[in-house]
Amino acid sequence: MLKLDRSFLLGKVKAIYRVVSKGESPLQLILKKMMEQEIIDGVISARKEGGRIVPKLFKAPSEIELSPLNTFFGVNTLLKKAIQKYHLSRIAVVAPSCVMDGLNKTQYYGIGCNWVKTAVALKVGILCTGALTQESLNCEVLDLLGEREEVERCYYTKEGLAYGLSSGRELLVNVEVHHHYVSSACKYCLNLSARGSDITYIPEKEENVGIFIIRSERGGRTLGLLQKEYPSLLKFSSLKMSDISHVEELLKKKMILNIDSILERVEVGLPGSKWDGNRFRKFYRVWNAIGDFNIEEVF
Amino acid sequence: MFFSREDFIREDDLKVKVGFFHFSSCSGCQVSFLDMFEDAVEILDTVELVYSNMLTKRETVPRMHVAFAEGALCIEDRRHLSLARELAEKANIIVTVGACASFGGVRRLSVGSQPPQPSHQSFLPLTEVEILKGKVKYAIPGCPPNPSLLYNFMLALLEVNEDFLQPFEFMASSRDASGYDVVKEVINKGLCVGCGTCVTACPARALDFNYTYGKPTFNPLFCVHCGSCLASCPQSFKPYPQPVY
Ligand code: SF4
Ligand code: SF4
Ligand code: SF4
Ligand code: SF4
Numbered sequence: 386m387l388k389l390d391r392s393f394l395l396g397k398v399k400a401i402y403r404v405v406s407k408g409e410s411p412l413q414l415i416l417k418k419m420m421e422q423e424i425i426d427g428v429i430s431a432r433k434e435g436g437r438i439v440p441k442l443f444k445a446p447s448e449i450e451l452s453p454l455n456t457f458f459g460v461n462t463l464l465k466k467a468i469q470k471y472h473l474s475r476i477a478v479v480a481p482s483c484v485m486d487g488l489n490k491t492q493y494y495g496i497g498c499n500w501v502k503t504a505v506a507l508k509v510g511i512l513c514t515g516a517l518t519q520e521s522l523n524c525e526v527l528d529l530l531g532e533r534e535e536v537e538r539c540y541y542t543k544e545g546l547a548y549g550l551s552s553g554r555e556l557l558v559n560v561e562v563h564h565h566y567v568s569s570a571c572k573y574c575l576n577l578s579a580r581g582s583d584i585t586y587i588p589e590k591e592e593n594v595g596i597f598i599i600r601s602e603r604g605g606r607t608l609g610l611l612q613k614e615y616p617s618l619l620k621f622s623s624l625k626m627s628d629i630s631h632v633e634e635l636l637k638k639k640m641i642l643n644i645d646s647i648l649e650r651v652e653v654g655l656p657g658s659k660w661d662g663n664r665f666r667k668f669y670r671v672w673n674a675i676g677d678f679n680i681e682e683v684f
Numbered sequence: 685m686f687f688s689r690e691d692f693i694r695e696d697d698l699k700v701k702v703g704f705f706h707f708s709s710c711s712g713c714q715v716s717f718l719d720m721f722e723d724a725v726e727i728l729d730t731v732e733l734v735y736s737n738m739l740t741k742r743e744t745v746p747r748m749h750v751a752f753a754e755g756a757l758c759i760e761d762r763r764h765l766s767l768a769r770e771l772a773e774k775a776n777i778i779v780t781v782g783a784c785a786s787f788g789g790v791r792r793l794s795v796g797s798q799p800p801q802p803s804h805q806s807f808l809p810l811t812e813v814e815i816l817k818g819k820v821k822y823a824i825p826g827c828p829p830n831p832s833l834l835y836n837f838m839l840a841l842l843e844v845n846e847d848f849l850q851p852f853e854f855m856a857s858s859r860d861a862s863g864y865d866v867v868k869e870v871i872n873k874g875l876c877v878g879c880g881t882c883v884t885a886c887p888a889r890a891l892d893f894n895y896t897y898g899k900p901t902f903n904p905l906f907c908v909h910c911g912s913c914l915a916s917c918p919q920s921f922k923p924y925p926q927p928v929y
Contacts, residue, residue, distance in 0.1 A: 439895050440880065458898035462880035480879075486918035486926075487881030493924045494848070495832035496825065497885030497916035502832065516878065518898045568898060569874035570919065581926045658869035658914075660854045660921040 389644075391626070394636045396580030400599040401624040402608070403589075410451060411595045411619060412509065412586050416477060417446040418611055418618075423475075425506050427467050430479035431457045437519060442467050451479060453538045456516055461487045464498045475506035479586075481513035482576040489581065507607060510579020512587045512632065514546055514560070514639045515567025525566040530556060540588040543631045545638075547590070555590070560635070564642040572646040573665070577636050584608070587632060596629060644672065700842065701748040703735030704781075705771060707764055708791065708807055709755025712828040713782035714738060717752060720831040720838070727835075730842055750841065751775035751819075754828075756784045756791040756807035768815055777821040778810070779841075780856065781834070783910035785810045786823035787861035790908045811856055822852035825861065825911030827887050851921045861911030863890050863902035866920075871899055875919040885916035 404411040419425045420443075428443040431452040438456040442463045443449045457480040467473045478488055485508055491497045492505070517525060526548070527533055536556075538549035546558040564572065579585045583604030587596040599605045612621050651669040704714055718738065721727065733739060734746050751771050757764045771778055783789025784807075791807035811820050824837060840848035863886070870876045878898035883891045890906035891913055893899075900913075914920045 458878040459880035459893040462883040464884040483877035484879045487879040495836045499830040500832045570877040
């Protein structure tokens with residue numbers, strides 16, 4: 386039987402670091418330094434532009450400016466531009482797991498964009514409890530706060546998901562309310578911690594602090610190199626699993642809601658897409674079966 | 685199994701014989717196929733290209749294990765009808781390459797487009813031609829498909845990697861393809877995560893992305909019915925190997 390255990394929620398973990406950087410988000414600074422060192426030649430992610438979040442291809446270190454919200458819609462629209470137009474060959478992709486999923490599929494099959502397999506140097510997954518459009522975000526804030534206010538940042542605290550508001554206040558987000566407002570597909574998502582990426586990034590309250598979950602050799606090597614090169618700009622401290630138990634708790638709460646939505650979907654008989662081999666039914670069966678299953682075989 | 689020892693002409697000749705055939709098409713798929721060979725010379729150790737109107741001199745269609753075919757069948761073209769007959773007889777399996785052969789592509793629903801000759805008026809994807817039905821095992825989407833897709837497909841075919849091949853088997857029995865597929869199969873069913881992969885996959889810019897709603901939008905006027913959008917969508921068929929570190 387599948388269990389809501391640590392490996393389901395957080396996946397494989399090689400090391401965990403809290404990184405404090407000088408001035409800006411540690412992930413942003415790390416990407417800039419990687420590009421300066423020519424470890425990567427481009428970054429595909431999203432950023433705020435004219436009051437909304439849009440996908441962006443960064444080709445120079447000074448351009449890099451990541452989305453402060455958990456909104457990364459349309460990031461993969463830039464793949465062809467980066468690979469076939471600009472011939473970038475060491476791209477870092479920064480986005481939640483569903484974007485990585487599209488990337489992984491393109492890499493595995495080769496559909497969609499040519500030679501993606503060899504063009505991506507680093508996958509940085511963003512911890513994600515669901516994506517919201519600007520409109521849903523406004524409604525969620527109104528629902529939780531009783532008044533309208535702009536959300537400037539999204540991050541994680543010991544108490545859970547939080548929004549930094551334009552007034553400087555912090556809004557703690559109730560997971561059930563959040564589940565209501567996220568995109569429909571996010572209600573069926575089973576990879577909130579971006580398993581399968583090289584590094585998972587979790588932004589913290591202070592803008593210049595973030596947690597990095599290292600999953601691959603490649604991720605570990607890259608961070609190790611930057612730690613050595615820039616000791617005055619990036620301060621790494623090693624964390625234990627117990628230090629991120631609040632993240633695990635939050636993911637568990639959201640995952641229970643997601644599993645409930647999937648089971649309901651199957652019970653009511655809402656269709657999946659054609660060619661999908663009935664994966665929700667498969668999940669339903671595996672969820673209710675006794676035995677050992679590899680989650681990667683289900684999704 | 686699409687190839688067996690009895691098929692080999694000589695005992696010591698273990699190469700898989702493939703041919704590339706051209707129906708009514710722009711040849712883009714064949715160019716992509718030949719590009720793939722250029723990038724993947726190691727395939728030539730195991731594969732022999734026995735027929736291609738661009739690369740081989742042979743005039744008659746030989747027996748082969750796999751016939752790759754591009755283009756739609758033109759009903760008025762007698763050569764197409766006889767080629768279809770020959771392929772049905774001489775190929776162990778047929779793989780339709782690209783939109784024209786698999787789903788009709790630009791030839792389908794493109795009323796008013798200029799036929800190559802005045803007598804050429806009606807076109808069908810090869811997947812819908814009865815005599816080929818038992819033979820067309822896989823359909824590859826794209827207009828044209830990427831060389832990297834053809835390369836991965838070829839490797840999967842040689843390794844008989846069923847997990848990889850299965851979606852292409854589903855596609856061989858799909859009727860039509862258009863951007864409405866992602867609307868109908870993914871967005872309308874509440875499965876779109878807004879990743880944008882379909883938009884990058886679209887060769888005709890028929891798909892765009894609406895940042896306000898976090899979903900792709902479709903303009904049917906530009907669609908060439910290639911099937912790449914739904915095939916590339918991470919929500920259309922799963923699972924596929926995910927990196928597990
Ligand atoms: S919850 Fe899942 S599907 Fe939704 S944005 Fe996050 S990773 Fe993507
Ligand atoms: S699918 Fe596209 S590239 Fe291939 S033959 Fe048809 S029109 Fe040409
Ligand atoms: S929308 Fe684009 S990718 Fe989809 S079938 Fe039409 S041309 Fe192909
Ligand atoms: S590829 Fe991504 S954006 Fe396009 S339909 Fe599928 S999930 Fe939605």
